[in-house]
Amino acid sequence: MSSTVFSSQSYKGTRDFYPEDLARRNYIFETWRKVLKQYGFVEYETSLLENAELYIAKSGQELGGKQLYNFTDKGDRFVALRPEQTPSLARIVANKFGELKFPLRWFSIPNCFRYEQPQKGRFREHWQLNVDIIGQEAGAVELEILNLLGELFKSFGATQNHFKIMYNHRSVLEMWIDKNGLNPNKPLVYSVLDDWFKKSLEKNIEELKNPVDESKVGISDETLIQKIVDLTQKIGQSWADYIEIASTFPELNLILGKIEQIQPELEYELNPCIIRGIAYYTGLVFEAFDKNPQNPRALFGGGRYDNLMELFGKTSPAIGFGWGDATMHEFLTNWDLYPDFQAGLQKVGIMPFAETDLEKIYLEIIPALRAEGKSFEIDYDYTRNQEKRWISLKKRGCSEVIKLGQS
Numbered sequence: 001m002s003s004t005v006f007s008s009q010s011y012k013g014t015r016d017f018y019p020e021d022l023a024r025r026n027y028i029f030e031t032w033r034k035v036l037k038q039y040g041f042v043e044y045e046t047s048l049l050e051n052a053e054l055y056i057a058k059s060g061q062e063l064g065g066k067q068l069y070n071f072t073d074k075g076d077r078f079v080a081l082r083p084e085q086t087p088s089l090a091r092i093v094a095n096k097f098g099e100l101k102f103p104l105r106w107f108s109i110p111n112c113f114r115y116e117q118p119q120k121g122r123f124r125e126h127w128q129l130n131v132d133i134i135g136q137e138a139g140a141v142e143l144e145i146l147n148l149l150g151e152l153f154k155s156f157g158a159t160q161n162h163f164k165i166m167y168n169h170r171s172v173l174e175m176w177i178d179k180n181g182l183n184p185n186k187p188l189v190y191s192v193l194d195d196w197f198k199k200s201l202e203k204n205i206e207e208l209k210n211p212v213d214e215s216k217v218g219i220s221d222e223t224l225i226q227k228i229v230d231l232t233q234k235i236g237q238s239w240a241d242y243i244e245i246a247s248t249f250p251e252l253n254l255i256l257g258k259i260e261q262i263q264p265e266l267e268y269e270l271n272p273c274i275i276r277g278i279a280y281y282t283g284l285v286f287e288a289f290d291k292n293p294q295n296p297r298a299l300f301g302g303g304r305y306d307n308l309m310e311l312f313g314k315t316s317p318a319i320g321f322g323w324g325d326a327t328m329h330e331f332l333t334n335w336d337l338y339p340d341f342q343a344g345l346q347k348v349g350i351m352p353f354a355e356t357d358l359e360k361i362y363l364e365i366i367p368a369l370r371a372e373g374k375s376f377e378i379d380y381d382y383t384r385n386q387e388k389r390w391i392s393l394k395k396r397g398c399s400e401v402i403k404l405g406q407s
């Protein structure tokens with residue numbers, strides 16, 4: 001026998017799901033599944049292992065770089081544990097491109113691996129609901145997705161007091177940057193806006209003037225800096241220009257004109273600071289935030305990605321989002337939105353007093369309980385005090401008891 005005693009902790013940044021934890025996660029998954037099926041989405045699955053090059057080519061510097069779990073297998077293939085689902089989705093759609101009936105409304109709940117610093121709501125392994133519509137050009141489908149996101153939240157009992165959905169459009173921001181002569185500073189403006197709410201105004205202005213990353217071009221003109229500040233505060237000419245550009249995109253017009261009518265009780269906001277880190281987005285981008293400042297990370301993120309299928313030699317418009325289980329768990333816990341999992345559960349304790357009782361249990365009692373839809377648990381401590389046996393069954397979740405034989 002080996003003398004090594006191993007740590008009983010899970011691998012760094014992963015979670016063990018004890019039964020109560022899994023009950024919560026399953027509740028999240030089942031609530032998502034129920035709504036999505038009603039909305040005509042069907043579920044699919046792919047392998048955890050993928051060609052690592054896919055992420056290097058398309059996911060961007062973080063996901064396809066330092067966060068990637070990759071290795072070379074025994075056949076010299078360069079393999080990754082998927083950090084996200086979207087490239088796998090593009091691959092399987094491309095693989096049966098001629099056979100599939102578009103538009104596809106598909107969803108999946110894969111586990112994804114990212115080599116990042118574990119922290120509250122952020123892990124090295126997380127589960128991520130992925131919802132995508134493939135084969136539909138920008139337009140009404142953008143509104144459908146934003147509406148669906150609101151419906152998903154509502155199905156957990158969430159209201160506008162709890163969360164806010166923010167959206168933006170990559171091309172609008174790009175055109176605004178061009179219009180204001182900020183083209184040489186584009187990477188800087190993107191990165192500063194992306195982090196805008198995480199830092200103070202002074203820090204943001206300082207970063208715009210003297211970027212920490214020296215490969216980015218700083219802005220010396222104070223009026224340009226003020227324009228960016230005004231844009232983030234949605235005031236003045238900056239914001240007027242932004243809205244004017246936005247109104248040239250039919251999908252944004254549709255959202256701006258209709259989302260408040262469709263979801264009057266929820267909060268949706270066009271916000272130029274929604275950038276999204278992933279490289280493949282081409283149009284609308286969106287995220288949701290918990291209104292509880294203790295949970296500052298995006299609850300979900302997504303957008304339009306019309307060029308990703310090109311990785312596999314196909315062309316198709318696409319839009320979708322990923323919604324993690326970990327931030328959702330924080331959200332439901334903080335706002336006390338989990339249901340009582342014990343309520344309505346009927347587990348019956350069965351107390352035999354000798355082995356001779358077992359036949360009756362298996363032939364009569366269990367079939368009858370199953371027919372009534374009740375679960376059960378048998379206590380085999382024949383010789384123990386009756387009261388103590390009952391207390392111990394109660395502690396294990398039994399609400400009633402069937403006693404057999406004699407005490």
Ligand code: HAM
Pocket residue numbers: 083084085086114116121122123124125126128130131132278298299300301302303305319320321322323324325326327
């Ligand atoms: P993402 O923004 O990288 O997008 O991730 C989406 C969501 O997954 C995040 O908002 C967060 O809830 C969760 N998440 C991501 N990383 C972690 C982590 N390390 N720990 C816990 N939760 C995490 C994507 O992955 C896109 N592929 C989504 C998409 C689907 N776009 C179009 N279709």
